[in-house]
Amino acid sequence: DVKVTQSSRYLVKRTGEKVFLECVQDMDHENMFWYRQDPGLGLRLIYFSYDVKMKEKGDIPEGYSVSREKKERFSLILESASTNQTSMYLCASSLFAGQGEQYFGPGTRLTVT
């Protein structure tokens, strides 16, 4: 079974802090994704990566950056956390980009105070 793990289940940070969210997958998938999920807005794609060191902006990249130095690891970075970035963050991976099913991690509930 594919396993996608995220570094923290719950995280509390202060406004202005730099925040790192880590995601690791163990199935050698090419593609990895970062989403945020908010009530009433659903899952929204922040960034995705289809290969090591490659990244593409999703629908809401502002205020975020990503890093993929190794195939199995995809990091989401909040350069200067703001309260409107309080959300559930979900990482996913897939073997094929668009039409392949995505395997999600358990999520990180980030609160920025």
Place this chain on the structure above:
Amino acid sequence: SQKIEQNSEALNIQEGKTATLTCNYTNYSPAYLQWYRQDPGRGPVFLLLIRENEKEKRKERLKVTFDTTLKQSLFHITASQPADSATYLCALDLTGGGNKLTFGTGTQLKVEL
């Protein structure tokens, strides 16, 4: 703008009945559509993928239909059980680029005894 619509109102049904959830999309005609299940506080789990040339797909008690003329997919759970209670999300590639999914906001299903 292109978007996906799922009924935001929760669906309550009695155990043993068939649950039917709807996913409508506008404008673009995707080549495939996916359905996911999400339990509270957890990441979505992939259930089924249906392609544009497949009118219907089944997996155990699940059935998905895909009507590209109506721009609609129906998701059925037959002989529903309380364990089927969850939020169900549909997802499709609205860009045509084949490299990212857009998710609907989901419909919450509650199966009562």
